[in-house]
Amino acid sequence: MKRTKVLRSIPFDLSLRDALGERLRVLPDDCARYRVSGVTPKSVALPRDAKETALALEAATAEGAIVVVRGAGTKSHRLPPPRTVDVVVDTSSLDAVVEHAAEDLTITVGGGTPLVKLESVLRARGQFWPCDAPFAASATVGGTIASNAHGALRLRYGALREHVLGAQIATPDGALVRTGARVVKSVAGYDSHKLMTGSFGTLGVIVEATLKVAPLAETENIVVGRFRSAVTASAIARAVAASPLFPLAIVLVDDACARRVGALLAHASTGSWLLLVRCGGNRRSLARQVSDLTKACEATGADSVNVLDHAATPRAWSDIRELTGGAPYDAERFIVVKTTSLPTDTPAAIADSRNRWPAAELSAQPGSGVVYAHIPVSDLGQPADPNGEAPHVEPLTRAYRRAGWSATILSGPAASSTASQLFLHAAAPPPYVTAPSAPTRLFRAVKAALDPAGTLDPGRQPGGV
Amino acid sequence: MDVRFAAALEAIVGRRHALTTPQEIRAYAYDGGVDRSLPLAVVLPGSTEEVAAVVRACCERDMRFVPRGAGTGLSGGAIAAGDAIVISTARLCRILEIDAPNRIALVEPGVVNADVSAAAHPHGLRYVPDPSSMAACTIGGNIAENSGGLHCLAYGVTSAHVLGIRIVTPDGDIEWLGGKTVDTPGYDLAGVFIGSEGTLGIATQAVLALSPIPETVQTLLGIFDSTDAATAAVSAIIGRGIVPGALEMMDALATSAVEADVGAGLPTDAAALLLIDIEGLRDGLEGTVDAVASICRERGAREVRIAQDGPQRDLLWKGRKSAFGAMGRISPDYYVQDGVIPRSQLPAMLRDVAAAGTKHGLRIANVFHAGDGNLHPLILFDKQKEGEFDRALAAGADILQACVARGGSISGEHGIGLEKRDCMPLQFTPEDLSFMDRLKSAFNPDDRCNPGKIFPTGRRCGESARTAKSGTLDERTAALAGEPF
Numbered sequence: 034m035k036r037t038k039v040l041r042s043i044p045f046d047l048s049l050r051d052a053l054g055e056r057l058r059v060l061p062d063d064c065a066r067y068r069v070s071g072v073t074p075k076s077v078a079l080p081r082d083a084k085e086t087a088l089a090l091e092a093a094t095a096e097g098a099i100v101v102v103r104g105a106g107t108k109s110h111r112l113p114p115p116r117t118v119d120v121v122v123d124t125s126s127l128d129a130v131v132e133h134a135a136e137d138l139t140i141t142v143g144g145g146t147p148l149v150k151l152e153s154v155l156r157a158r159g160q161f162w163p164c165d166a167p168f169a170a171s172a173t174v175g176g177t178i179a180s181n182a183h184g185a186l187r188l189r190y191g192a193l194r195e196h197v198l199g200a201q202i203a204t205p206d207g208a209l210v211r212t213g214a215r216v217v218k219s220v221a222g223y224d225s226h227k228l229m230t231g232s233f234g235t236l237g238v239i240v241e242a243t244l245k246v247a248p249l250a251e252t253e254n255i256v257v258g259r260f261r262s263a264v265t266a267s268a269i270a271r272a273v274a275a276s277p278l279f280p281l282a283i284v285l286v287d288d289a290c291a292r293r294v295g296a297l298l299a300h301a302s303t304g305s306w307l308l309l310v311r312c313g314g315n316r317r318s319l320a321r322q323v324s325d326l327t328k329a330c331e332a333t334g335a336d337s338v339n340v341l342d343h344a345a346t347p348r349a350w351s352d353i354r355e356l357t358g359g360a361p362y363d364a365e366r367f368i369v370v371k372t373t374s375l376p377t378d379t380p381a382a383i384a385d386s387r388n389r390w391p392a393a394e395l396s397a398q399p400g401s402g403v404v405y406a407h408i409p410v411s412d413l414g415q416p417a418d419p420n421g422e423a424p425h426v427e428p429l430t431r432a433y434r435r436a437g438w439s440a441t442i443l444s445g446p447a448a449s450s451t452a453s454q455l456f457l458h459a460a461a462p463p464p465y466v467t468a469p470s471a472p473t474r475l476f477r478a479v480k481a482a483l484d485p486a487g488t489l490d491p492g493r494q495p496g497g498v
Numbered sequence: 499m500d501v502r503f504a505a506a507l508e509a510i511v512g513r514r515h516a517l518t519t520p521q522e523i524r525a526y527a528y529d530g531g532v533d534r535s536l537p538l539a540v541v542l543p544g545s546t547e548e549v550a551a552v553v554r555a556c557c558e559r560d561m562r563f564v565p566r567g568a569g570t571g572l573s574g575g576a577i578a579a580g581d582a583i584v585i586s587t588a589r590l591c592r593i594l595e596i597d598a599p600n601r602i603a604l605v606e607p608g609v610v611n612a613d614v615s616a617a618a619h620p621h622g623l624r625y626v627p628d629p630s631s632m633a634a635c636t637i638g639g640n641i642a643e644n645s646g647g648l649h650c651l652a653y654g655v656t657s658a659h660v661l662g663i664r665i666v667t668p669d670g671d672i673e674w675l676g677g678k679t680v681d682t683p684g685y686d687l688a689g690v691f692i693g694s695e696g697t698l699g700i701a702t703q704a705v706l707a708l709s710p711i712p713e714t715v716q717t718l719l720g721i722f723d724s725t726d727a728a729t730a731a732v733s734a735i736i737g738r739g740i741v742p743g744a745l746e747m748m749d750a751l752a753t754s755a756v757e758a759d760v761g762a763g764l765p766t767d768a769a770a771l772l773l774i775d776i777e778g779l780r781d782g783l784e785g786t787v788d789a790v791a792s793i794c795r796e797r798g799a800r801e802v803r804i805a806q807d808g809p810q811r812d813l814l815w816k817g818r819k820s821a822f823g824a825m826g827r828i829s830p831d832y833y834v835q836d837g838v839i840p841r842s843q844l845p846a847m848l849r850d851v852a853a854a855g856t857k858h859g860l861r862i863a864n865v866f867h868a869g870d871g872n873l874h875p876l877i878l879f880d881k882q883k884e885g886e887f888d889r890a891l892a893a894g895a896d897i898l899q900a901c902v903a904r905g906g907s908i909s910g911e912h913g914i915g916l917e918k919r920d921c922m923p924l925q926f927t928p929e930d931l932s933f934m935d936r937l938k939s940a941f942n943p944d945d946r947c948n949p950g951k952i953f954p955t956g957r958r959c960g961e962s963a964r965t966a967k968s969g970t971l972d973e974r975t976a977a978l979a980g981e982p983f
Binding site for chain 1: 675686690694910926932933
């Protein structure tokens with residue numbers, strides 16, 4: 034994507050100011066608070082509504098400016114850092130609950146709506162958005178969708194994209210387009226809103242989203258089994274996931290992760306793993322689930338099995354959902370790597386992470402094949418030979434490609450050398466993502482079709498898109 | 499068709515699998531909808547590589563092509579619009595892998611939907627999406643249409659059950675979108691490919707997610723003397739926080755057709771029936787069944803029957819699944835619509851449907867996914883009677899307009915295809931459509947892959963289907979004159 038004009042200074046030309054007035058901030062102090070992976074933007078736009086968002090994008094595109102979209106900024110530590118940021122578009126003013134059609138199990142909200150606000154509106158009607166994304170205290174709906182940041186509830190409820198029914202999107206050329214519908218089922222036209230999940234604001238800005246919500250279970254428990262072996266715990270997780278017990282979510286955490294959850298403190302033990310199974314239903318169904326799960330854990334040698342009751346479950350789960358690169362892991366002190374594999378490979382992926390990063394705190398969704406490694410930066414040190422490999426650990430890229438696994442650095446300090454150390458133990462430019470195969474040509478074509486000027490945060494998606 | 503091109507196709511797929519004579523290709527002028535159009539030729543590749551070679555041959559000759567599965571679609575998606583060849587996936591019909599520990603299946607696109615669940619069954623698993631045509635329709639077509647089904651209320655439509663798709667792009671490359679693992683890095687192209695109606699490429703393999711088979715299932719039949727009471731019960735069930743495995747409704751006209759056809763023992767004097775599956779663990783299921791039954795009675799059900807055993811349950815569902823075909827018992831022809839509305843609008847919407855029937859002087863039967871708010875009005879007509887087909891199309895257009903006016907969508911699962919392409923402006927602005935068109939151009943810049951589908955042509959809603967049937971396509975289709983509809 035060629036850039037015909039590069040912004041070098043502030044203030045911008047009048048169009049962006051005309052579009053936003055005082056909602057365009059250029060003071061250094063304001064800008065410093067909006068750093069994107071360590072890079073300070075030249076300006077910050079705070080549109081009040083969809084139309085202003087579109088105008089800001091149109092003006093930015095006309096000027097050849099580079100825009101990074103931001104909700105609450107909880108995931109703005111992703112790597113690689115941008116080369117430059119002219120404008121951060123802050124969507125946090127787009128926080129209206131447009132329509133909650135409770136009897137239709139849908140809700141339409143502004144893209145900047147905080148998850149806490151969404152969840153409280155839904156809870157009042159006995160409902161929830163089953164995506165249990167991390168950073169629940171501050172993250173926005175738009176940012177959660179754009180980063181595909183969902184948690185372990187996918188086991189029962191499916192991928193995050195299935196819980197986005199439609200959206201209004203501001204495009205880089207200043208149009209406002211709708212995709213999908215405000216009903217639970219629609220196949221009219223392309224599901225462009227699904228393309229927004231995981232696109233990190235590089236194809237358009239989600240100014241409004243219609244979400245598919247679900248009723249809260251009548252009663253819920255978390256079964257906590259303590260195991261000495263992640264292999265055994267993962268095997269149980271797979272068996273349970275394939276059984277008619279069909280729990281809501283299964284999470285496996287090491288003792289360091291467990292100690293970050295108040296409700297699990299009493300159960301954590303050094304060197305042990307906790308298998309957390311969240312189940313729900315009516316009283317009799319739940320009793321059966323808890324009983325079967327307890328037996329399954331005991332039969333395979335669990336050190337202990339405990340049950341968090343209905344009163345304790347919401348609080349405990351709100352902490353557990355953060356163990357996927359969420360709030361406890363300061364991006365300046367931890368690097369978060371997400372690995373996906375077949376569920377049967379989860380134990381091997383866990384072992385690989387443990388071997389590679391001995392001090393990492395590990396959590397996993399063993400029924401879905403996802404592992405999160407929270408690696409203290411202090412644990413990485415410097416590679417012995419900057420041009421070679423660490424002596425006893427095969428480079429991640431090579432090992433993962435061979436295994437058919439994918440890995441992504443979700444967040445970390447901006448210094449790119451850390452990524453080098455993780456992936457290659459070698460010199461830059463490091464990959465931030467590795468995947469067995471990726472349709473990079475199509476990624477580029479989609480980006481070129483929807484953001485032809487390269488306005489929206491170019492070059493940071495997998496494949497340098 | 500150009501002889502050299504025909505020879506090129508034969509060289510790729512073998513002579514037996516390149517069909518060019520009128521007798522051979524006649525069946526490919528049809529799908530389950532109302533449009534008709536004969537392709538120039540039909541090829542049946544036997545591998546991903548052969549599909550890619552056929553596509554590249556098409557690119558070299560600037561030939562358009564239409565991917566096709568079993569041809570059970572209802573919106574003209576799998577028939578040629580203008581000069582094009584059909585690429586059939588009928589020979590790509592192998593289940594390559596059932597990986598039970600990882601709950602996935604790797605299949606080719608020509609695999610019949612129901613066969614996936616049958617293969618997974620010994621492992622206690624199933625493939626959830628179950629369109630009524632599941633005994634015939636194929637996975638490739640399901641992916642193209644993002645098919646729904648009876649059990650999508652609780653578990654989501656096709657896109658919720660597909661992890662990865664191997665495709666041949668419209669320029670003949672082979673790529674994987676997604677894969678066997680979740681959250682593959684990069685844009686979620688599988689998410690947008692599913693439901694793109696064969697306009698973004700041809701699926702040649704798919705990784706399907708399998709789900710555990712529920713321990714037990716109970717089927718309830720709620721019998722109502724008014725459709726309003728039945729729809730109120732639907733809202734009340736969902737409003738109570740109960741999401742049944744399936745929640746279907748049939749009106750009196752549909753019931754009478756089904757009874758004439760399969761004799762499922764349904765009461766033909768009721769105004770509306772609700773067919774409800776409650777699935778889950780044995781423990782606690784009774785409580786949910788009782789709650790649903792009480793809600794139905796509170797909302798005025800005159801009777802609630804509970805299927806006593808498997809055969810009884812299967813009979814009830816057989817009645818529902820055969821409803822479209824059963825229309826033949828009460829009408830020579832039917833035209834099915836597929837609009838969606840918010841569930842809470844069901845009572846008013848059913849009055850809109852009835853009004854459309856009265857206005858155009860046609861009977862309309864209703865059998866639909868009530869839990870999803872996905873209507874299937876079956877507009878009954880006789881194409882031998884002057885003007886009835888046009889009136890059916892007009893009634894369909896009225897219904898779609900009402901769906902959009904009530905905050906819904908013009909299609910819940912059948913797709914836009916040829917049939918509803920000129921209804922798209924009801925739901926989408928020119929900017930919305932232009933955005934979709936740009937997305938299409940990223941995959942299919944020359945509009946060679948399934949051309950003429952989804953995007954409006956400038957005609958009025960309700961005109962498309964008729965034009966496809968009787969317009970310029972008619973020269974070749976004339977050979978089909980006199981064929982049963």
